[in-house]
Amino acid sequence: MPKSLEITVQATRRSKLLGSVLTHAILIIGGIVFIVPFMWMILTSFKSLSESMLVPPVIFPAILHWSNYASALTTLPFVQFYENTVLMTIGRTVGQLVFCSLAAYAFARIEFPGRNLLFLLTLSVLMIPSYVFLLPQYMIMKNLGWLNSVQALIVPGLFSSFGTFLLRQYFMSLPLELDEAAKIDGANHLQIYWHVILPLVKPALIALAIFTILWSWNDLMWPLVVNSSSDKMTLSVGLATLQGEYFTNFPVLMAGAVLATWPMLLMFICLQRYFVEGIALTGSKG
């Protein structure tokens, strides 16, 4: 190899190495900014009150003060919060998967008069900010006598124009020959939907399920507005209430925060591929 070329190759290699070291350095510093709040939440949740207020701060607690968790769990009915949050999350998710996928199938694969108009109507809901619906939704719950109930948490969240739109875009991408073949075999639309289409759109269904689970679990305003009695609260509202009762006792508050967030964090770490694909799906199809 001629000497000049060898030098250029070495130089490029060196600049590439430097670039990659720099990239990792920046990403690691950024990573610290992202992970420290979570580490600090977990570490503080095991400290005693006086330990948490030391200056300079100690990083690790001398012993693990599980009593903070006991305080959080006994001050407020946390077990009840879990139950309400889980019921709300499951109810909304199952509802959306059923209602949105049925409608998305019809919008994507059946031709009927009025279809485009009704789809446009569904889309227009997507454009409207959620607080515009809130007052009348609250009035409906109140008139039904459903304030402070699990069904109040679930019901308006059963229907989603976003979910319908997401699934319809995905359903459209499947070839129509699939339906034709099934029709020749004498299948009706419900059978085609169930046996032919649904098995092929699992990634989109998983994406919708993840979005709905995440949104329900972390939702604040709706549960805050409809359910004010503590036995019908969700974790999100419960945590805000805990904040009001213990506002200087940060170890107990951190214990509450850990109790409320671990299921979603665990789900994300286990299923992160689906989270990432789901978000990318909204970006490309939206």
Added chain:
Amino acid sequence: MDIAEKRKLTASSQKKSGKLRGIARKDLFWGYLMIAPLMLGLLIFYIWPVFQTFYFSFTSWGPFGNYQWTGLVNYQHLLSDPTLGQALRNTFIFTVLSVAGSMVVSLFVATLLNRKIRGLVVYRTIYFLPTVTMPAAIAIVWQWLYNGDYGLINYFLSLFSLHGPRWLTDPNIALYSITLIAIWGSIGNNMILFLAGLQSIPSVYYEAASLDGAGPAHKFFRVTLPLLSPTIFFVTVTSLISAFQVFDLIYLLFGTSDVVINSTQTVVYLFYKSAFVDNDKGYAAGIAMFLFVIILIVTIIQLQLQKRWVHYA
């Protein structure tokens, strides 16, 4: 063609169209049956409520949930209400800073991650953690980090002999402190959208630019940005709409404080307070319609502007 043959043809075409009509009728039946549950739900809980909120905005509410038509009173109040003016100002500052900050940082991180580096999954997981975390928990954790006396951030600053401010209790900076939290919380989501956009740019464009002797900066501004413009547009529109509606952080961090709330309350917080704390639901409906119109105008302006800078391949 003799008559018999003609007859045969008409008969068969009639038979065909009859069959078609049967299919069309079946399609009509199944189509409406399958959209019925969703449409009914949307009508009751989403579409009709928009008209109801609009109607409520012309009413005044008594203490027992009775209301009466009062015309434009709420809108007159809206336009002269200094609290709403302040809330609008807060919302605009928060929206502009948080969306711009989050987009710049997440685009930067996404370009770094797009280099096929090692540990991509680990970085992605860590940066995404805030996105899956409950806002109530985020608020509590940051309240502790921002604490003026015992907080980790002011301790860290003191290592460099800097005296950190009272992040959340000083009315002059509280709004900026929550803007930082919002940026921190939204980077993960935007980064993934940008990364997906970057990965869909074919590498031939970069190879061609290299052959022409383009440097990294030139490549970024002349190749990456134009080809990424549909993603940038999507992220801008959705981020602005959600930032305009910020509520959770304000409620959780300042809902109980009378001092700081004036300099931090946003329009949706004011909506919540009017509707469910002050029980002035007519005025709340007015606020809702007012912000809806603002969001609509901002979105329409963006849709118009996008024709000038968004390139669809």
